[in-house]
Amino acid sequence: MTGPLHRLKIVDLSRVLAGPYCTMILGDMGAEVIKIESVDSGDETRGWGPPFVEGESAYYLCANRNKQGITLNLKTQQGLEILKKLVRDADVVVQNFKPGTLDRMGFGYEEMKKVNEGIILASITGFGTTGPYSHLPGYDYIIQAMSGLMSITGERDGQPAKVGVAIADVLTGLFTCIGILGAIQHRNRTGEGQEIDISLFDSQLAALVNVASNYLCSGLIPERLGNAHPNIVPYQVFAANDGDFIIAVGNDRQYRKLAILLEDEALLIDQYKKNSERLKNKSELEKIISAKIKTKSRAEWQALLDEAGIPNGPINNVKEALDSEQAIAREMVVIVEHPTVSNLKLVGSPLKFSKTPVKIDTHPPLHSEHTEEVLMKLGYSKQDIVKMRKDLII
Missing domain, CATH: 3.30.1540.10 (formyl-coa transferase, domain 3)
Incomplete structure (x- = not known):
């Protein structure tokens, strides 16, 4: 049985967490996701650890299943031409370069439309493409601080505290996924593609929900309350x-x-x-x-x-939560086949469809694992591929 996004093709130019988390969700729902990494070291999270398991970073493994992995040198003309071929029959491109990077490469949204009129480009940045902070790099920790989240997290008399996971990245990945699905629905009605501008800062501000509303309605600046709730007692x-x-x-x-x-x-x-x-x-x-x-x-x-x-x-601690009867009953820990890691355990999908269940068909790809396979589908010969490897195009 195919997933709800079967036949949707995603070109994933993103790395680290927000973008890869978004494209993993799309892949879990059946989309074909082609993850493009740099030729040298690839996604930065491949080197983030320990822990490593059989040489693979636990951080990288958490957000990259259900994807094909290829390497591409986008600083070369041939690398850019390969990207254009991939975009030609794609539905969505997801990228998290700094604002303006794709334009400087000569393949921003306007150029993409010339290759594929209906393309949807989802661009993830720290602060968006407009505003005085748009040029700044976006790191989850900094966003948690600048968005006000840390000012309300931690004990009343203690230091401001960050959330224990990169929550701004995760939320941005979710908002990006929602935006992509909305843009696909718009294209289904009108035939028009569009660009989606998603920022970590905006996403985290939106996720302040009742705390932000408390301030906007009262004018009172929210404070840290430790484990207490600002609106409910006990x-x-x-x-x-x-x-x-x-x-x-x-x-x-x-x-x-x-x-x-x-x-x-x-x-x-x-x-x-x-x-x-x-x-x-x-x-x-x-x-x-x-x-x-x-x-x-x-x-x-x-x-x-x-x-x-x-x-x-x-x-609960993390072990207790993942080992709980509830987590087991909901299949929230899954074992995935992997070419180098035996019995690879990953967190399962929270999406439970009655007609189109989520399937984990492929492991998080090894660096450049599917490059040859993808390029041959684009019409390149084995000789072409050997030469491109020699020339550091792939």
Whole structure:
């Protein structure tokens, strides 16, 4: 059974995370993805480690399955001609060069349209193609700082903290994927391709969601709250007598259930009945609940809270999360065949289609693994390919 994006062809000029994450999702959904890397070292993440497994970087492996990998020297005229041939029958090009790089190469969007009128060019940059920061390089860590995310992450009296993964890159990859699907739908209706301008900065600003809205509506600058929530109480970490876990009370009905479960009349007074009032009296409320929670173990509380229908959960480490019964039931860890790595484990896809299920057909490609195969499909002979290798075109 083919995926929902079967017959869609993607030329992937991106590297590191945001672009490759986007094209991996497209590949998971059945698109044909041709990943183009530099001739020398390829995608930078190939060298990011440890850990390495059988010479392959764990970082590179996380975002590059379901792709064909080729190398191409785009600084040469012949390399550029090969790229044009690939674009001629492609649907989408994804790239994350600095703004203007493709134009300086002589193959920006306007030139691409001459080769393929319906082409969709998705360009990922740190700050977009307009604005005073457009010339600056975009690194996830810097974006987390400049977007305001780090100002709201971490303990109230501690340092600003980054998120433990490159979240701005991941979000940008997701927004780019959504933009591409929207552009494809537009082309299906009109026949028109277009350029999509996606930036890490814009993506991370958009992902501030309620925190940004809180500021825009109130004029008050959000602060770091540690593990507490700016709009809901109680919604945070609590300490049982054997460790920490989370209680996340999302509405007044759930709060009343919690108050009854904790068997403390003080929790049922008027100043705690509504969430807006609980926010005003947050410190006093937290002290009462914390004292109660310390009387039992995490397992005891989980059983009681689950029975009462009150959201709660353990604070798992990564091993515990990936080894959990839920992760296994949802096939969120998959084993992929690889030419050099035995029993390669990758995180599965969260996309669960009833008619067109995601399939992981190919491993993250080795450097230049499919160059010959792809070039022969374009009409080049083996002799041509040998000469191009000698001339460092591929």
